[in-house]
Amino acid sequence: MAKTPGKSTTQQAEATMHADKAVVIGLNAAIVTVSDDQPKILVVPHEETDGASGWDALPFGPFNPVRHRTLEIGLRSWVQEQTQLELGYVEQLYTFGDRGRHSLETDAPGEHVVSVGYLALTRGYDETLKGAAWCDWYRYFPWEDWREGKPPIIDQAIVPLLREWAGRQSEAPPEELARGKRRDRMRLCFGVDDVAWDDEKALERYELLYSAGLLLEAARDGRPNARGLTGKHAPNLGRPMQFDHRRILATAMSRLRAKIKYRPVAFELMPPSFTLYELQKTVEALLGLHVHKQNFRRLVENAGLVERTGRMSTRTGGRPAEQFRFRREVLNERPAPGLKLAPSRSRANS
Amino acid sequence: MAKTPGKSTTQQAEATMHADKAVVIGLNAAIVTVSDDQPKILVVPHEETDGASGWDALPFGPFNPVRHRTLEIGLRSWVQEQTQLELGYVEQLYTFGDRGRHSLETDAPGEHVVSVGYLALTRGYDETLKGAAWCDWYRYFPWEDWREGKPPIIDQAIVPLLREWAGRQSEAPPEELARGKRRDRMRLCFGVDDVAWDDEKALERYELLYSAGLLLEAARDGRPNARGLTGKHAPNLGRPMQFDHRRILATAMSRLRAKIKYRPVAFELMPPSFTLYELQKTVEALLGLHVHKQNFRRLVENAGLVERTGRMSTRTGGRPAEQFRFRREVLNERPAPGLKLAPSRSRANS
DNA sequence: CTTATATATACTCATTATGAGTATATATAA
């Protein structure tokens, strides 16, 4: 037996931490599926005490270090228990220290929660879900779906509000500089001027809107910039969520949109057999963009991501499409098989 | 004032978690610098109780939720206290639940540690560091540095040992299939056959070697496959580290190698003014690869990442090189400015 | 002072990847 590193060292390190710093670990999951060409996430509706419409929450479970060996095992465990969903792909997103995530007011003294956010993909859609429901993720981010063209909310509400915010007096000393930076952030995030829309910037856009005080969460958390929310000018920029759950969801979106381009995760959302156009529709739903159909086929086929099944799809419309299946072997052949996509520059070819 | 989500809901959620599930949060940092064309990380040498050579540890600090609002603030705080280093770029890597990270034996009953790994970059090299020291990161991963060609350890030790492991009886039922998968993993990770070396797979390589029981950490943790380590055949595949610190370091390497290609993080490691070749050397040190000099220049200049200072470098050797500086404005101009590099296929052009 | 040598920098070129379009095939509905 090889020598062990010595118990004493372990205990020494752990002894430096006292019980008063102990926290509770919470596991939050953004569980994503796609159905009817819409990405959906599993949410738990929370009613307000005053009867008002509640703020949705992501499914949440505590991590019990006694029962579960790893965080991911703990996550899978309670998701399974609570929803009977079987998760396919699971990926850790980010860990938040509690006061950074809860609003200052709702922070219970003495108890501290650190939450680990997860992205999970599942195929199962129409399961019976006690207490939870699938909700189209673009209801939380209406500015993220460009499949029908630029969402009107951007030019009608977001950009004007951000312009106003960018022009405001800033707290920091270098006045003119701060305004310029705000304007740049706006430009890069929302594709103002000649800047191209970047589907992967979902998290940055959420954070920008939060910083600018344009989200209900910002007002709830008592952000200094959240002036416009107090009066009748309060814009309704997407459905809010509890705590920082909408931020976790934005993180999940950004990660998934990026990942889909270099790892074959989209297939986790597909049935065993599918047409290439069905695959494309799923990808487009996630990206919130249209892609060039012919090039999509070329890409998928050249990359060896799929293989023909020989069966044809008896679908409505025109010529029947062939059914394909995912070629699992690519994982063992190529280094980074994914769907490197580019959005169509024109919308001529849908 | 907009309505708040309601305290009751918060407390309800937190009430589901009991004190027996409380854990302590540890923050581990892989603090990276580059000097003399070598990437170095800050380690804390730990002596064995029996006087044997110790296992290095990453700097470690507890997270105190009372004192620090966020995890990153907590990290910066104790790093500052302990090392006087000022960190530039900081990025969260991954969070490990304790039994997944500590070996089963060293697990103290009743106390549970969840550790959050961070990557941090710093320019400061020759500071006075009490108790800590800079160590070349390739000492922990000798197979990762391809700048002088393929490291001999791969063909001499790693590939033969992995081949033996891949051919072994597997525990799982589908016998032949499991062996094939092991062989595929080996091929993809270490570029056997015609597969190209992928610098970003550092973590996958570490995990493969660990699974195959070829690392001292695997033997320490009592991994079932760690046969070769017990006798005189024990290979010496890089310096081991405490707990899962070498895995955290591998994670940091993979992330940094990937990030450098689409975000201008390399400049965090450069002095304010530098020649393009110095920049290239730093990048090559991190990637463990040579890149094509002329194309590197073209890339960096076309991307608008640098601007001329006018000053020339009085270096030894040939024609003096011009000094450049990082163009911070690029962050506000382009969506994803980085150094999309490709390793030289031939080593003709250094 | 000239030449060898080392490095820096500019420029060229072939190949591939990418974005976008046209052409053709095969189904259903009028």
Next chain:
DNA sequence: TTATATATACTCATAATGAGTATATATAAG
């Protein structure tokens, strides 16, 4: 039959990439 809708194959221009040659400007050797 014809119109229409979709699937699929093929073409083409442009950009990105990998790799090399050519030239500029320094130091060191002779």
